[in-house]
Amino acid sequence: MADNRATIDPQRLLVLQTLLAFTVGGCLLFSALNIQRGVYPLAAIELLIGMFSAWLLYWIARNRLTQRWIMLYLVLFFGTMMIAISTPDGTPTIFVWVFLIPLISHLLLGRRHGLLISVLFLSLSAAIYFQRAGDDSELMSTIAIANVVLCALVIMALSYAYESAREQTEQRLHRLATTDALTGLPNRSALEPALERKHAEARREGASYALLSMDLDHFKAINDQQGHNAGDRALQVFADLLRQRLRASDLPCRWGGEEFQVLLSGTGREGALHIAETIRAAAAATDVTTDDGITFRVTVSIGVAVYPEDADDPATLLVMADRRLYYAKETGRNRVIDRTPALPEEETRRADG
Numbered sequence: 389m390a391d392n393r394a395t396i397d398p399q400r401l402l403v404l405q406t407l408l409a410f411t412v413g414g415c416l417l418f419s420a421l422n423i424q425r426g427v428y429p430l431a432a433i434e435l436l437i438g439m440f441s442a443w444l445l446y447w448i449a450r451n452r453l454t455q456r457w458i459m460l461y462l463v464l465f466f467g468t469m470m471i472a473i474s475t476p477d478g479t480p481t482i483f484v485w486v487f488l489i490p491l492i493s494h495l496l497l498g499r500r501h502g503l504l505i506s507v508l509f510l511s512l513s514a515a516i517y518f519q520r521a522g523d524d525s526e527l528m529s530t531i532a533i534a535n536v537v538l539c540a541l542v543i544m545a546l547s548y549a550y551e552s553a554r555e556q557t558e559q560r561l562h563r564l565a566t567t568d569a570l571t572g573l574p575n576r577s578a579l580e581p582a583l584e585r586k587h588a589e590a591r592r593e594g595a596s597y598a599l600l601s602m603d604l605d606h607f608k609a610i611n612d613q614q615g616h617n618a619g620d621r622a623l624q625v626f627a628d629l630l631r632q633r634l635r636a637s638d639l640p641c642r643w644g645g646e647e648f649q650v651l652l653s654g655t656g657r658e659g660a661l662h663i664a665e666t667i668r669a670a671a672a673a674t675d676v677t678t679d680d681g682i683t684f685r686v687t688v689s690i691g692v693a694v695y696p697e698d699a700d701d702p703a704t705l706l707v708m709a710d711r712r713l714y715y716a717k718e719t720g721r722n723r724v725i726d727r728t729p730a731l732p733e734e735e736t737r738r739a740d741g
């Protein structure tokens with residue numbers, strides 16, 4: 389399940405909106421019926437829950453909803469259900485609503501938290517059932533209890549299994565969408581949100597971070613002269629090199645074609661240059677061997693940009709790193725560049741300041 393502070397996904401939002409709409413209608417209906425029956429305390433509680441559900445339905449249409457709101461709503465919703473089934477004037481058939489608990493919990497809270505909430509409120513429901521039906525021989529018969537318990541367990545097991553399969557499928561789809569199939573590195577879709585998060589963190593904490601823009605030298609010639617299989621193998625070897633040389637806190641990605649990006653956490657200019665030079669030297673000294681036994685080496689050009697010295701935002705930082713990468717290629721390749729002689733206007737102002 390997502391972090392409590394995170395906004396919920398559209399699927400769960402739609403389920404919640406549907407449930408809220410039914411809650412509003414159901415609470416109005418049952419509060420009116422309970423008023424007719426003279427069960428005023430329960431009618432008042434149902435009316436309050438209905439009003440809260442109506443407000444929440446209106447509110448989430450205009451605001452970003454977090455997991456905490458779902459948890460609050462479910463506690464109130466299931467709590468009201470517990471009050472209803474424990475009311476002496478309530479009919480025995482009210483217990484059928486208990487079977488919604490595992491289904492709703494798993495749909496809205498996910499596998500782990502859904503199971504915990506289900507077990508908690510189903511246990512409370514069981515205690516209330518035995519307390520209310522203690523004198524009713526028919527309701528306390530073995531067959532009656534077996535039917536209720538088995539039905540609740542089947543619904544909970546199916547809900548858990550469905551949510552487990554859904555979460556696994558979602559994780560696989562996420563990996564496919566954010567992972568480069570050839571190299572196994574994160575792709576552009578993974579780096580962009582990570583860069584935004586890192587920038588917000590660095591800005592909040594007054595820290596530095598750096599970007600390395602990298603491009604394999606003469607890559608087209610490798611493909612043309614030795615075939616695309618050799619080019620693919622070069623990309624894989626370089627990706628392995630990045631995994632070996634970078635820290636766990638750094639994020640390498642294949643940006644596209646023969647271009648790579650690396651996000652260096654908590655790193656200033658000196659540290660970024662050291663890492664970049666280590667990668668450059670290692671690439672130049674690493675043999676690439678194809679399935680046909682052909683061995684060759686490939687070098688890399690690297691552009692370095694550091695926040696906040698070089699740019700105030702991620703987009704500009706990417707531009708700076710990219711400009712320095714192409715300057716490295718224009719001035720001979722197989723080198724690391726963190727500054728250019730002809731600074732862009734905005735960089736000149738920064739240097740003068």
